Amino acid sequence: MRHLLAAAGSMGAAVAACMLLAAPASATGQFSRSQFDVVFPGQKPATTYYAQNTATQKNGLISGKSMVSWQIIDDQAVDLSKRFTSFKVTTTLEERLSKTSEDHVVTTKTCDLTRLVNDNYTWFLDEPVNNCAAPSALYDGEVWWSADSTVVYDIEGDSKGAITQNLQGSPLVHG
Numbered sequence: 001m002r003h004l005l006a007a008a009g010s011m012g013a014a015v016a017a018c019m020l021l022a023a024p025a026s027a028t029g030q031f032s033r034s035q036f037d038v039v040f041p042g043q044k045p046a047t048t049y050y051a052q053n054t055a056t057q058k059n060g061l062i063s064g065k066s067m068v069s070w071q072i073i074d075d076q077a078v079d080l081s082k083r084f085t086s087f088k089v090t091t092t093l094e095e096r097l098s099k100t101s102e103d104h105v106v107t108t109k110t111c112d113l114t115r116l117v118n119d120n121y122t123w124f125l126d127e128p129v130n131n132c133a134a135p136s137a138l139y140d141g142e143v144w145w146s147a148d149s150t151v152v153y154d155i156e157g158d159s160k161g162a163i164t165q166n167l168q169g170s171p172l173v174h175g
Helices: 002-021 114-119
Strands: 029-038 047-058 061-072 084-096 104-112 131-138 144-155 162-167
Touching (some): 029 144, 029 162, 047 084, 047 162, 061 084, 084 114, 084 131, 104 131
Antiparallel strands (some): 061 131, 084 104, 084 144, 144 162
């Protein structure tokens, strides 16, 4: 019962979080948003996952991060048991020589969010635990920079193996 009440209460928090995500990007950081739905076998609630990729230039450094949040689609959760055997986010900081040339990975980091997504069927907070940040690099204003991410997950009990979601990269940072 407590989980059902928490799910109902989280709807207001989700609306507030969506409003925060809609805020304009600062002059030093540009972001993009992506989302995808996951339907689980059995009585587990289908869930929408959101990712926000941000490239930020500050103090002579460029950084890239991915923030992942999620919300159950149907708030009448029946089965809140383990949903994933694995849920990993890989964030890359990329550069390109021109606006239209090919990306080259500068730094990368993979973050394991399996426990977090299994323990929390809804999450809209922006905290270090749900952010995956690639290591920063020295900023060169002559090249074009972006942050990109991929989520690879394996659903518990579906026998389909790992599924990859390529998410929209951040807008380019230049100059």
